[in-house]
Amino acid sequence: MAARITNAILRKHTAANTDTDMATLKYLASLTNNQEFLSRRPRILIVDDQVINIQTLYQIFADDHEVFMATSGQKALEFCRQTPPDLLLLDVMMPEMDGLEVCTRLKQEELTADIPVLFVTAQNDAGEESRALLAGGMDFISKPVNPDVVRARVKTHITLKLQHDLLKKLVFTDPLTGLANRRSFDNSYDKEWRHCQRYGKSLAILMIDIDCFKQYNDHYGHQQGDVCLAAVAACLDAGFRRPHDVVARYGGEEFICLMSECELGAAISKAESLLEAIVAQAIPHITSKVGEIVTLSIGVAATVPGNSEDRAALVAAADEKLYVAKQAGRNRVAS
Ligand SMILES: Nc1nc2c(ncn2[C@@H]2O[C@H](COP(=O)(O)OP(=O)(O)OP(=O)(O)O)[C@@H](O)[C@H]2O)c(=O)[nH]1
CATH class of the missing domain: 3.40.50.2300 (Response regulator)
Incomplete structure (x- = not known):
């Protein structure tokens, strides 16, 4: 009972x-x-x-x-x-x-x-x-x-x-694009940095920015801008297959990719194929200074991890290269 x-x-x-x-x-x-x-x-x-x-x-x-x-x-x-x-x-x-x-x-x-x-x-x-x-x-x-x-x-x-x-x-996903967010990226970066440091492997970072995105928003509206960001994110994500690679939304219209056990040359090739993939999407952007479609600029840097201060320096180096790509006319890779 x-x-x-x-x-x-x-x-x-x-x-x-x-x-x-x-x-x-x-x-x-x-x-x-x-x-x-x-x-x-x-x-x-x-x-x-x-x-x-x-x-x-x-x-x-x-x-x-x-x-x-x-x-x-x-x-x-x-x-x-x-x-x-x-x-x-x-x-x-x-x-x-x-x-x-x-x-x-x-x-x-x-x-x-x-x-x-x-x-x-x-x-x-x-x-x-x-x-x-x-x-x-x-x-x-x-x-x-x-x-x-x-x-x-x-x-x-x-x-x-x-x-x-x-x-x-x-907590770890960017709601607009479904990609990893910056918090998630920081965790993965930490882990892959230590992994590459332990095995003496190269680690590469791609810093990616949509060209003339302010003009895109101004012309098509912020909501359509969000749609464009999601489309770019999906295209970038599709470009990576290896389980330890990470594609994340780093800020507004900026993305970051982490390529573990990857030399500079291979990272540059990957960046170039991403540029081509976005161009192939032919997302209209009639006010872009580059052409009439959405394009990207990408900065690439790679290192064999040493002491932990280099961790921030590698991201900064990719960011500097991104600036070089923008200055050189956009829709390009700089390394
Ligand atoms: N729609 C939308 N726009 C965003 C979002 N986050 C950032 N932006 C916009 O992205 C634009 C970035 O502009 P800028 O930093 O001037 O860069 P840009 O126009 O892409 O110029 P370049 O980088 O030099 O090619 C700004 O207008 C932001 O408002 C977002 O979540 N959604």
Whole structure:
């Protein structure tokens, strides 16, 4: 009886919270135009060496979640690195690599650190619970599982995870263009600088500015100016494929690209291909001093990172080269 009452209260409480949380999430998702969130079901990975335990949890979640399974810690790690789920239900006791080890490793890797881990265990001692939480687990669920309890806890943690993902996206994305914003660029720059410094590789920066954009706004209006900025951003973004390259909106009509492990020559070639790609778009700009279409000027600089003061100097060098490109008549690359 007590269990039934508890479960009824739990269901009601969860439903109320979830309605509010979902409304907030949908609002955030629409702000970030996050179609992926609006259209998909939450993804759960169940990790247990006993198939019967996986089946029990699968039946609880299969209706409204995408459920994946792994029968060992190693397989779970591989899955999470390839396609990070929204939540992990992780058995503690497994041969070879136990759940605590899996969780510790997930938390050490940037790609998987944010995945919430809920431990599911037959052990019921406080020592194990605290070890699980210290390893980075969010919650601790006892076997045999109570379907209502596990459903409620999973819902709460998935909601928090999705909120976290959406807020992160809002904080690091430029809303007009959908590109990385300056904050995001600064983080990536820091990371790639240290990476290239460690391995003695060259790092290149492209500073990009739309030519005569004041005249564009004056002639076509600010709103059309925004459309133009978004089109230029999409074209620049399409020019980069390597996972560690970053294209960001740096300021008003200025963009910055970070090319990790890239020599000056390759960065210049990339800049030239970006100029051509924008020209190929043939976005009308009849008041431009350059021609009757939108064009770019690009400053390029590269260095093998040394001490950390050089970090600002590399961006400044690309900016100076941008000025040279403007002075030389625009629609060109300077290095
Ligand atoms: N529509 C729109 N315009 C912006 C935005 N941010 C900055 N701008 C405009 O970009 C223009 C930049 O003008 P300037 O710095 O004079 O440069 P420019 O006209 O491109 O001239 P050059 O760089 O010398 O070719 C200004 O008119 C800004 O108002 C934005 O978010 N939307």
